[in-house]
């Protein structure tokens with residue numbers, strides 16, 4: 001993958017311990033090390049890439065997994081710059097991680113307004129095991145998703161639930177918005193050509 005041109009830059013943001021690294025690990029390597037390897041916080045950021053095929057076309061997704069610790073917050077801005085999609089992670093068993101998502105929504109609105117937001121509630125397996133552990137209600141998550149025009153997913157890196165679906169949605173939305181931009185650019189060039197022709201006719205009559 002080294003040296004491949006990246007089509008869509010995707011960044012993961014969210015509170016420390018929200019499960020960002022495990023999400024990327026599950027998507028890129030289809031594994032979960034959480035039960036065997038002790039938690040280690042990300043320092044700065046980590047990068048990975050994957051090629052997916054949408055409508056017969058290969059799309060390279062470049063993924064930045066950022067550090068959740070507030071001490072690296074200023075650095076995270078470097079990683080979301082130019083991102084086509086941001087996955088804002090919160091731990092479904094930790095309300096404070098959901099509250100922190102609002103901070104990232106504000107940041108993106110201010111600095112990267114073209115970036116599409118995906119809300120991702122993580123560790124669904126813990127809720128499936130014990131519904132009492134749910135700290136973020138589906139309705140609260142849905143209403144935040146409506147507010148920031150985001151797609152909402154509840155995932156588990158342990159079981160793999162909805163992780164492929166989320167990244168596929170990101171790739172599909174990327175292709176759809178790229179096609180739309182290209183169509184608009186074509187329309188624009190048609191209008192320019194047409195108005196140029198009219199202008200030309202006026203000059204010669």
Ligand SMILES: Nc1nc2c(ncn2[C@@H]2O[C@H](COP(=O)(O)OP(=O)(O)OP(=O)(O)O)[C@@H](O)[C@H]2O)c(=O)[nH]1
Pocket residue numbers: 014015016017018019020021022023033034035038039040041042043066067068069122123124125126155156157158159
């Ligand atoms: N049960 C369960 N545990 C998870 C899941 N995802 C992550 N964890 C655990 O949650 C802890 C934090 O996961 P990380 O992926 O390292 O969290 P992070 O958001 O990258 O943390 P920072 O690097 O500090 O920003 C680890 O102990 C993981 O094993 C999941 O889907 N299910």
